[in-house]
Amino acid sequence: MLVEPLGPSWVCYSPASGQTHLLNDESAAVLELLGLHDGMSPTMICAALAADSGAAASEIEQVMGAAWQLLVDTGLIRQSLPEITPAS
Amino acid sequence: MSDKEQSLPAGGSARRRLVRGAFGVPAVLTVASGSVAAASNMNCIAKSGTFPPVYQGANPPTTDTFIRIRVYNDPASNLRYVRGQDVAAPYRVNVDPGFMTASQVWRFNVNQNQTVGSPSNTPAASTLVAVNRWAALRFDTNGVLVGVGDGGSGGPAGYAVTGSCWNSFG
Numbered sequence: 001m002l003v004e005p006l007g008p009s010w011v012c013y014s015p016a017s018g019q020t021h022l023l024n025d026e027s028a029a030v031l032e033l034l035g036l037h038d039g040m041s042p043t044m045i046c047a048a049l050a051a052d053s054g055a056a057a058s059e060i061e062q063v064m065g066a067a068w069q070l071l072v073d074t075g076l077i078r079q080s081l082p083e084i085t086p087a088s
Numbered sequence: 089m090s091d092k093e094q095s096l097p098a099g100g101s102a103r104r105r106l107v108r109g110a111f112g113v114p115a116v117l118t119v120a121s122g123s124v125a126a127a128s129n130m131n132c133i134a135k136s137g138t139f140p141p142v143y144q145g146a147n148p149p150t151t152d153t154f155i156r157i158r159v160y161n162d163p164a165s166n167l168r169y170v171r172g173q174d175v176a177a178p179y180r181v182n183v184d185p186g187f188m189t190a191s192q193v194w195r196f197n198v199n200q201n202q203t204v205g206s207p208s209n210t211p212a213a214s215t216l217v218a219v220n221r222w223a224a225l226r227f228d229t230n231g232v233l234v235g236v237g238d239g240g241s242g243g244p245a246g247y248a249v250t251g252s253c254w255n256s257f258g
Binding site for chain 2: 020022023029033052074
């Protein structure tokens with residue numbers, strides 16, 4: 001996935017979907033975090049974004065609540081299901 | 089959560105551009121090329137099937153923008169016709185050789201929504217009397233004007249259109 005700045009926004013090309021997206025700083029920041037640390041939980045991402053932006057983590061979690069599905073639906077991120085250990 | 093592949097912004101850091109003390113709603117706008125819209129219209133064409141019946145009424149509804157012409161009655165024979173002179177010039181840019189000229193008329197069966205036979209110079213267009221029926225012009229996928237109403241099994245294949253889009257009927 002290629003993410004490049006484009007003026008005040010970001011342009012993102014996904015080879016998987018063949019689609020090009022225009023992102024704002026917040027969406028690009030999420031992708032940037034996942035590019036650095038794959039497999040982060042939503043809580044970890046929000047905490048990192050809180051540290052970057054200075055906003056409260058709780059506020060970011062609230063904002064991101066509805067945004068996760070958007071990012072998943074557009075194919076920019078995917079939800080990793082936790083491994084389940086079979087009961088012995 | 090994970091990204092699908094490597095997603096580190098190559099030209100800078102989005103995280104550094106976050107406004108201090110505020111975090112806006114993430115936004116994603118998918119960019120589409122014009123070819124996508126064209127493909128959508130082609131899907132519209134592909135789904136086209138039968139044609140609507142001939143419109144009956146004093147005037148076409150204002151919300152309906154089908155490219156069509158009026159149907160006329162020949163008092164001498166009591167047969168219905170459409171007139172070449174009613175086809176506006178912009179629609180004559182690409183015309184099938186079998187389509188009527190501006191001076192010709194074409195017998196039209198309003199029950200089957202189809203033209204009958206070939207365009208003719210008789211009866212004279214000026215002797216025809218307008219009736220409250222309207223027939224859609226038919227264009228092929230190359231935008232060539234090929235007929236009026238339904239092409240049936242023998243006529244040139246084509247589709248009814250509005251001023252902005254090919255139409256699907258069925």
